[in-house]
Amino acid sequence: MSKSKLGLNTICTHVGEIKDEQFKGSVSPIYLSSSYEFFDIDVKRYPRYFNTPNQEYLSKKVAALEHTESAMIFGSGMAAISTMFLAFLQKGDHLVVQNTLYGGTVNFIKEEFPKYGIEYTFTNSYKVEDFEAAIQKNTKLIHIETPSNPLLTITDIKAVAKLGKSKNILTSIDNTFASSVNQNPIDFGVDMVMHSATKYFGGHSDICAGAVASSAEHIERIWNVGKNLGGSLSDMTVWMLERSMKTLGLRVKAQTKNAMKMAKWLNKHPKVSKVYYPGLKSHPEHKLAKSQMKGFGAMLSFELTDDLDSKRFQEELKLIKSSMSLAGIESTMLSPHLTSHALLSQDERDRVGISDQLIRFSVGIEEVKDLKRDINNALDKI
Numbered sequence: 537m538s539k540s541k542l543g544l545n546t547i548c549t550h551v552g553e554i555k556d557e558q559f560k561g562s563v564s565p566i567y568l569s570s571s572y573e574f575f576d577i578d579v580k581r582y583p584r585y586f587n588t589p590n591q592e593y594l595s596k597k598v599a600a601l602e603h604t605e606s607a608m609i610f611g612s613g614m615a616a617i618s619t620m621f622l623a624f625l626q627k628g629d630h631l632v633v634q635n636t637l638y639g640g641t642v643n644f645i646k647e648e649f650p651k652y653g654i655e656y657t658f659t660n661s662y663k664v665e666d667f668e669a670a671i672q673k674n675t676k677l678i679h680i681e682t683p684s685n686p687l688l689t690i691t692d693i694k695a696v697a698k699l700g701k702s703k704n705i706l707t708s709i710d711n712t713f714a715s716s717v718n719q720n721p722i723d724f725g726v727d728m729v730m731h732s733a734t735k736y737f738g739g740h741s742d743i744c745a746g747a748v749a750s751s752a753e754h755i756e757r758i759w760n761v762g763k764n765l766g767g768s769l770s771d772m773t774v775w776m777l778e779r780s781m782k783t784l785g786l787r788v789k790a791q792t793k794n795a796m797k798m799a800k801w802l803n804k805h806p807k808v809s810k811v812y813y814p815g816l817k818s819h820p821e822h823k824l825a826k827s828q829m830k831g832f833g834a835m836l837s838f839e840l841t842d843d844l845d846s847k848r849f850q851e852e853l854k855l856i857k858s859s860m861s862l863a864g865i866e867s868t869m870l871s872p873h874l875t876s877h878a879l880l881s882q883d884e885r886d887r888v889g890i891s892d893q894l895i896r897f898s899v900g901i902e903e904v905k906d907l908k909r910d911i912n913n914a915l916d917k918i
């Protein structure tokens with residue numbers, strides 16, 4: 537059966553399974569060997585070559601989910617993105633990146649690129665004109681993130697991919713926030729898709745991993761750098777990730793449905809002044825989001841009214857946890873001004889629209905009525 541014909545949950549459940557020929561068990565065996573025979577075999581297997589049986593097979597699931605020929609699984613989202621960047625950028629090259637980017641990616645670019653002699657420009661905003669304006673003669677890659685963190689802006693994937701193609705520049709996207717369930721950027725012409733698998737792929741807040749999906753040709757180039765940088769994942773974790781990904785479709789769809797309900801409810805709440813969620817008709821890029829996303833995702837942000845202390849509010853929550861990370865089946869919240877954007881000055885935060893009242897909400901699979909009650913109880917106490 538052709539893999540591309542399989543539906544989401546079938547891919548999640550079955551693609552990339554390893555058949556247990558010996559005992560006929562129903563799940564993939566874990567192969568922990570870091571040492572494999574070298575003669576009379578086509579593949580020289582070694583964990584840092586990303587080709588142990590579990591690594592190789594799980595990458596098939598990621599490729600099927602992202603509609604690509606090939607994929608690689610990494611030890612973290614940062615291992616995935618740094619290896620991808622270093623595979624396509626060398627001394628004298630230039631990267632165009634979206635201004636609203638995951639903090640770790642920003643740090644990697646600012647702290648490491650100068651050591652390699654790689655140049656970069658952060659766009660002024662997230663519109664295609666901003667990307668075009670940032671392109672230089674030596675630009676080799678354009679990297680986007682949509683929906684963005686924490687204000688859930690939407691970048692036009694098709695327009696940026698087309699811009700790249702017209703100038704012979706590769707394009708890549710961080711697809712972590714939407715996950716493959718809600719967005720498949722390859723269908724809109726992007727060349728490479730990366731994920732922090734620590735988030736929705738893992739989904740239970742107990743795994744650190746990453747992934748890149750692309751054509752076989754691009755993945756080979758990334759592999760050539762990856763084997764030198766050594767950001768591979770242990771097979772134990774690869775196996776846990778496979779187990780988690782069987783329910784990726786179920787989890788993320790349930791979370792997405794909950795997020796839509798919570799966004800609508802918060803939007804009408806008298807103690808909430810603003811909600812940022814691409815699924816709301818009031819979101820400035822709602823139509824664009826609808827055209828490139830299958831669901832609007834399970835991440836949203838909202839602002840409490842000025843008289844309320846957002847930190848005290850989160851301290852009063854009983855069910856919803858405060859957490860630096862996101863995308864688990866349990867709902868979590870954080871204050872960007874105290875965490876991801878704490879190093880920016882008040883002025884800089886004001887400029888990008890991150891107020892002290894802003895709360896980022898990663899919606900889980902709990903019953904919506906319990907989440908609403910938790911929020912109302914906390915708001916009543918402060």
Ligand SMILES: *Cc1c(COP(=O)(O)O)cnc(C)c1O
Pocket residue numbers: 612613614615638640641685710712713731732733734735744745746
């Ligand atoms: C968490 C995250 C990353 C980094 O992934 P790690 O697994 O923490 O290395 C990259 N991009 C986005 C959008 C993330 O949320």
